[in-house]
Amino acid sequence: xxxxxxxxxxxxxxxxxxxxxxxxxxxxxxxxxxxxxxxxxxxxxxxxxxxxxxxxxxxxxxxxxxxxxxxxxxxxxxxxxxxxxxxxxxxxxxxxxxxxxxxxxxxxxxxxxxxxxxxxxxxxxxxxxxxxxxxxxxxxxxxxxxxxxxxxxxxxxxxxxxxxxxxxxxxxxxxxxxxxxxxxxxxxxxxxxxxxxxxxxxxxxxxxxxxxxxxxxxxxxxxxxxxxxxxxxxxxxxxxxxxxxxxxxxxxxxxxxxxxxxxxxxxxxxxxxxxxxxxxxxxxxxxxxxxxxxxxxxxxxxxxxxxxxxxxxxxxxxxxxxxxxxxxxxxx
Numbered sequence: 451x452x453x454x455x456x457x458x459x460x461x462x463x464x465x466x467x468x469x470x471x472x473x474x475x476x477x478x479x480x481x482x483x484x485x486x487x488x489x490x491x492x493x494x495x496x497x498x499x500x501x502x503x504x505x506x507x508x509x510x511x512x513x514x515x516x517x518x519x520x521x522x523x524x525x526x527x528x529x530x531x532x533x534x535x536x537x538x539x540x541x542x543x544x545x546x547x548x549x550x551x552x553x554x555x556x557x558x559x560x561x562x563x564x565x566x567x568x569x570x571x572x573x574x575x576x577x578x579x580x581x582x583x584x585x586x587x588x589x590x591x592x593x594x595x596x597x598x599x600x601x602x603x604x605x606x607x608x609x610x611x612x613x614x615x616x617x618x619x620x621x622x623x624x625x626x627x628x629x630x631x632x633x634x635x636x637x638x639x640x641x642x643x644x645x646x647x648x649x650x651x652x653x654x655x656x657x658x659x660x661x662x663x664x665x666x667x668x669x670x671x672x673x674x675x676x677x678x679x680x681x682x683x684x685x686x687x688x689x690x691x692x693x694x695x696x697x698x699x700x701x702x703x704x705x706x707x708x709x710x711x712x713x714x715x716x717x718x719x720x721x722x723x724x725x726x727x728x729x730x731x732x733x734x735x736x737x738x739x740x741x742x743x744x745x746x747x748x749x750x751x752x753x754x755x756x757x758x759x760x761x762x763x764x765x766x767x768x769x770x771x772x773x774x775x776x777x778x779x780x781x782x
């Protein structure tokens with residue numbers, strides 16, 4: 451069955467899940483975790499995402515984010531491509547790190563925002579990475595400690611969450627702490643992570659209620675919310691998903707960048723790591739992979755480099771992202 455297009459627009463709330471290939475570890479040590487969090491922080495500080503909750507587990511990660519100035523696929527491409535390349539270099543490995551593409555679910559904020567904040571932040575206890583709530587309160591690899599103020603994260607939007615628990619920070623933190631404690635006996639909650647009709651209608655109880663009557667409903671595995679919310683999302687977001695920006699054609703993109711740097715049509719295949727060739731490769735790699743959201747590996751033979759070198763070129767191109775994006779918009 452073909453994969454459905456992602457649903458996204460500025461201001462949309464998403465639960466994002468990233469898993470290691472074949473359930474392998476994607477965070478081996480604190481250096482890995484610090485790298486991932488640093489990249490997430492950079493996206494938040496740039497306004498690309500608003501981050502409400504997050505949790506890093508050994509072989510997967512959860513994020514609760516709201517789309518900001520960039521489409522979610524661009525932000526996630528920057529986060530995961532950059533992290534995977536750095537992880538491979540640190541641990542002297544090659545190949546894919548993540549399992550397929552990340553999962554993203556559009557979330558209806560009421561009633562699911564706070565439920566998901568709690569659910570995500572309790573992940574280390576459910577996975578038995580940590581023993582108790584006291585340890586979780588000072589654990590640096592979820593957003594829970596930032597909400598409590600024990601591990602400050604200026605880039606995480608704690609204010610939007612805490613204001614829903616009380617008028618002052620002290621009262622809000624106490625109420626939030628109690629809220630999380632109440633969620634501990636709930637264990638795994640399939641309605642917050644399952645698929646298809648179960649997810650988009652809010653769990654098995656909602657489905658059972660519908661089946662007892664004759665109510666009309668809509669379901670979508672990309673959405674966590676009520677039937678009315680699913681219908682709204684499908685109406686407002688689905689048509690816009692593929693059309694927010696014109697699709698990139700690799701041959702046309704390559705020609706534009708080569709013209710910009712004064713390189714002939716066959717210049718990319720001529721070898722060399724400096725000057726116009728290196729700049730062209732960096733521009734094409736950044737625009738194709740990070741800006742356009744395309745996979746890096748098929749670009750390697752076009753640029754005449756190894757797949758690993760494509761990721762390095764993306765990083766170089768990111769340093770001049772404004773110029774490359776202006777070029778694309780000027781020629782559009």
